[in-house]
Amino acid sequence: MNRTNKEMTGILIPALLFLAVSILPLGAFFADPAEADTFDNKEKIYLKDITPILYELSELGKSVSANAVSLIHGAPDKCSYEFGYYQGIVESLKTRLTTIPPPPRMGEVHATALQAIGDYSNGLSQYATACVETDSNIKSEYAERGWQNLVSADNKIRQVNSLITSPSAAAAAPAPNTVKETSAQKIERMCTASWPADQRMQEYCIKNQTESLATLNQMLQQYPAGSPERKIIQSCSAVWKKGEIYDYRMTVFCVNNQLGTN
Structure with missing residues (x-):
């Protein structure tokens, strides 16, 4: 799908801004004492440990939303450097999250958060490839794929929030169907x-x-x-x-x- 720079800007900026502002109202995790009572001590510690990670992810989203379009259509060296920097942050967040063992009811929360980080990493990789692509149409394809990955990450973060606010439902959820897709x-x-x-x-x-x-x-x-x-x-x-x-x-x-x- 071929788009002009102006059209890509019109798509990417609103989408990325939406992504940045919609990632988890992290302060709400423990804002309501009644909700806090639904978690045992191990779960409270786990949520306290992962909250800074998810917050940093949201801050990264704000930075990407503010700079993605100008970087992609700017100097390739600067673009590659900045997205490489973002990628390094995401990898660091992934490493930190994998060192935090989830309590039984938080297993799906943990797995979904890791999937979100994975989507974020894939999206930044697509943007990094767009940095050095000289064909404007192919550059737009890479940028759009990057945006789609970020939207996918946002959806998973929303799912994380939903799972946290309904821990009993998460624990009762059936195991996912592992039938191999064609x-x-x-x-x-x-x-x-x-x-x-x-x-x-x-x-x-x-x-x-x-x-x-x-x-x-x-x-x-x-x-x-x-x-x-x-x-x-x-x-x-x-x-x-x-x-x-x-x-x-x-x-x-x-x-x-x-x-x-x-």
Whole structure:
């Protein structure tokens, strides 16, 4: 999807501002004594320990929202440095969070918070790639993917807040279904998340992703394991992977671009 710098600015600034101001009303965790009584001592200690981490994440969101657009369209060196700095903060927050053992009822809170940090890290990586991309259309694609990752992180932080305010519900929640998704199901999930209110764009996305997956499979059959071409495919796949979902269209574009077959 091709957008001008002005259009990208119109999309990114409101979205990132929304992200920054909506991340957890952290002070509300212990504001109500009645709510505090629902937690045992271990849970109170755990929440006290993770609150600064989530607060720092919200402060990072404010900084990203204020600087993302100008950085992406500014000097590449400065852009790369700043997003690398943000990425370092996120990795530090992840390390700190993983050292805090969650009590039994806080297990889902902990896992969801880590997923949010992971989405944040992926989003910043996409922005960092946009910094050095010279093609304006591809730069916009990277920036939009970065924004989508940040929105996903925000949704997970909201889920964390909901789980904290309803600890009993979190403890009673059934274990997630671990049935392995097919590629078609993953594509549908990605496209639905990318275009939640636009059925036409969902269908267009699914069509493009499915065709690109078929092309990628043909490439894998064409180039033997260990070949330079196969290494390019692996590298591009890693760049355009989000969790367990690949953006096959952008992976194929990346491969063709590096092979000079566009």
